[in-house]
Amino acid sequence: MNNKQKKKLRRIVVALAVFAVLEVLAVAGVFESLPYGLWIEFAAFLVPYLIAGYDVLRRAWHGIAHRQPFDENLLMSIATIGAFALVFFPDAEPHMAEGAAVMLFYQVGALFESYAVGKTRKSIADMMDIAPDYANVMQGGELMQVDPADVAVGDEIVVKVGERVPLDGVVVSGRSQLDTSALTGESVPRVVGEGASVASGCVNMTGVLTIRTTSAFENSTVSRILELVENASEKKARTENFISRFARVYTPVVVGLALAIAVFSPLAFGLPISESVKSALIFLVVSCPCALVISVPLSFFGGIGAASRSGILVKGSSYLEALAQVDTVAFDKTGTLTNGTFGVVAVHAGEGVDRDLLLSFAAHAEAYSDHPIALSVVASYAGTIDREKIAEVEEHGGQGVSARVDSHRVLIGNDALMRAEDIDVRNCHLVGTILHVAVDGEYLGHIIIADMMKDDAKEAIDGLHAAGVKKTVMLTGDREQAAAAVAAELGVDEYRAQLMPQDKVAQVEALLESHDGNGKVAFVGDGINDAPVLMRADVGIAMGGMGSDAAIEAADIVLMNDKPSQIARAIRIARKTLSIVKQNIVFALAVKVVIMILALPMIGIATMWLAVFGDVGVSVLAILNAMRCLRVRK
Amino acid sequence: MRKAFKLDGEICANCAGKIQAGIEKLPGVNKASVNAMTLKFTLDAEDGAFDEALETSLKLFADIEPDCEVLV
Numbered sequence: 120m121n122n123k124q125k126k127k128l129r130r131i132v133v134a135l136a137v138f139a140v141l142e143v144l145a146v147a148g149v150f151e152s153l154p155y156g157l158w159i160e161f162a163a164f165l166v167p168y169l170i171a172g173y174d175v176l177r178r179a180w181h182g183i184a185h186r187q188p189f190d191e192n193l194l195m196s197i198a199t200i201g202a203f204a205l206v207f208f209p210d211a212e213p214h215m216a217e218g219a220a221v222m223l224f225y226q227v228g229a230l231f232e233s234y235a236v237g238k239t240r241k242s243i244a245d246m247m248d249i250a251p252d253y254a255n256v257m258q259g260g261e262l263m264q265v266d267p268a269d270v271a272v273g274d275e276i277v278v279k280v281g282e283r284v285p286l287d288g289v290v291v292s293g294r295s296q297l298d299t300s301a302l303t304g305e306s307v308p309r310v311v312g313e314g315a316s317v318a319s320g321c322v323n324m325t326g327v328l329t330i331r332t333t334s335a336f337e338n339s340t341v342s343r344i345l346e347l348v349e350n351a352s353e354k355k356a357r358t359e360n361f362i363s364r365f366a367r368v369y370t371p372v373v374v375g376l377a378l379a380i381a382v383f384s385p386l387a388f389g390l391p392i393s394e395s396v397k398s399a400l401i402f403l404v405v406s407c408p409c410a411l412v413i414s415v416p417l418s419f420f421g422g423i424g425a426a427s428r429s430g431i432l433v434k435g436s437s438y439l440e441a442l443a444q445v446d447t448v449a450f451d452k453t454g455t456l457t458n459g460t461f462g463v464v465a466v467h468a469g470e471g472v473d474r475d476l477l478l479s480f481a482a483h484a485e486a487y488s489d490h491p492i493a494l495s496v497v498a499s500y501a502g503t504i505d506r507e508k509i510a511e512v513e514e515h516g517g518q519g520v521s522a523r524v525d526s527h528r529v530l531i532g533n534d535a536l537m538r539a540e541d542i543d544v545r546n547c548h549l550v551g552t553i554l555h556v557a558v559d560g561e562y563l564g565h566i567i568i569a570d571m572m573k574d575d576a577k578e579a580i581d582g583l584h585a586a587g588v589k590k591t592v593m594l595t596g597d598r599e600q601a602a603a604a605v606a607a608e609l610g611v612d613e614y615r616a617q618l619m620p621q622d623k624v625a626q627v628e629a630l631l632e633s634h635d636g637n638g639k640v641a642f643v644g645d646g647i648n649d650a651p652v653l654m655r656a657d658v659g660i661a662m663g664g665m666g667s668d669a670a671i672e673a674a675d676i677v678l679m680n681d682k683p684s685q686i687a688r689a690i691r692i693a694r695k696t697l698s699i700v701k702q703n704i705v706f707a708l709a710v711k712v713v714i715m716i717l718a719l720p721m722i723g724i725a726t727m728w729l730a731v732f733g734d735v736g737v738s739v740l741a742i743l744n745a746m747r748c749l750r751v752r753k
Numbered sequence: 754m755r756k757a758f759k760l761d762g763e764i765c766a767n768c769a770g771k772i773q774a775g776i777e778k779l780p781g782v783n784k785a786s787v788n789a790m791t792l793k794f795t796l797d798a799e800d801g802a803f804d805e806a807l808e809t810s811l812k813l814f815a816d817i818e819p820d821c822e823v824l825v
Contacts, residue, residue, distance in 0.1 A: 185816045420790045
């Protein structure tokens, strides 16, 4: 609790004590026995009323003086002053105690409300507390703590165990494990050594690292993320805008209705004025739209906070809203569903041939090449390469390599290379680049090299279908055959192959057009050429770790850990947030309307107490419900 | 010139919106944002007009939400 809240709490306690004493006296009939008892009682109850509510009255007056009258302070002031004023109607029961009690209760609710909002704000702020406070720089042989903003690009900084990496950079010396969970939501630590690039915001867990910075503070990962998330609440969701517009119309309308009831029902139905005034006051109390005005933005903010804790950055609540309605997801293939790097996907050894022997020959023959395909073959070989054994390496441009390994002549390459040497090859059902391997003129088998699927690519597509996404489409510039193979393996509903970058925009536009109803189209990509598509789709989702800056800039949502399976999680968070928002809107309006109906003078069963519940009670419940948005299911 | 200020005390989204709209109408102001969730007020105004715009902004805060103080 902050100071203002503590002060308010003390005031409420004092007012409550005074009120309790007066209430006991009133029930015991003390006031009735005194001369002018009613007036003494009136004056006495004004004391706790003013102690508890003087600030409400003051702000109501402030609002009128500055021509911004329609707020909750005015409504509460009119209602409570009205309750006291009923004493001037000779036929009405006195309501002074009720007037004071309503103000007290209202203040208790308001205090709780501000406490809950503050708490939520703080937990979201803590979640995003990834900004480093200082950087350690060597100055004159001593380690000094300086402001990260003062460190120049290319300076060396030292990150000790338990500290946050303050700036992006490359490790110059040291080995350690980094906790990247604040950035990516990934709980498995990342091992880094010399030459590895590290992002600011990670926590150094096991060893001291010396890092040469590669960016200034204002361009570092941390600053960019913080800026993104802080600006997120500016792009307001339609629901949010609707609520603030609604609040502006709703309050004057209810005040008008209250006036109409107070004036017309005695004239039209001959009901006593005191009854109609009481109804009007109840109308005023329930008319406050705070439950909505506070809880709706709070829900969205909580949803964005929860998403960013999972490494999903949402650039505005409007995108969270659109994401909840997504029923078609289009993917770029390379870099999104696949890693975008070549790897050995299969080794098919001929009959009687040892698989490891085949790989060993291939890895040795390719050891001197720096072609990506050669590198991936070498990388997949578990043993060590003995360079002494290798001789007479010869590259056959675009076809393959031949070399002498030990005393054997190894030939490795495509169909054409094998044909040139009159070696029969077997073809393969797998799609990718085929490397045939022959030793001493004899065919041993082949190795298939392809772009590696991300580990969770299949899970991503299944998750989307499970989340109720109707259609998944893969868009790729790749060959038809390769696309078909990936599509079939992942279970993607449709695919389009051999697309030029501009074709992707057209494809997404076609998806947008063929779409009926409220469903939205999301596009997931990572490359520079995906940027226009990301802009065009209803929701653009970029891979933040490996994605190009242009893609991250153009996207509405950024996945920090590059995992496509996060999309389904993002959709779940968005849907949960939206459903909480809807629950709050329906609940608050329903309670208020019911209380208004019960308060109509011809029904007249609603009390002032019920009305205060309809105002602060509903607000508190709505805020508690909104706080659920913060919780993430792991 | 662009400068960010922290806010002390509560402010509802509604008042924040009113204040922001009011500030954005001031002469020399390029962009203003009053963020009720992060309790942050950012003012982006021409160098020459900044001080005056800031002063008027503070008055707007005091008028519309007297409980919310801008920490200058």
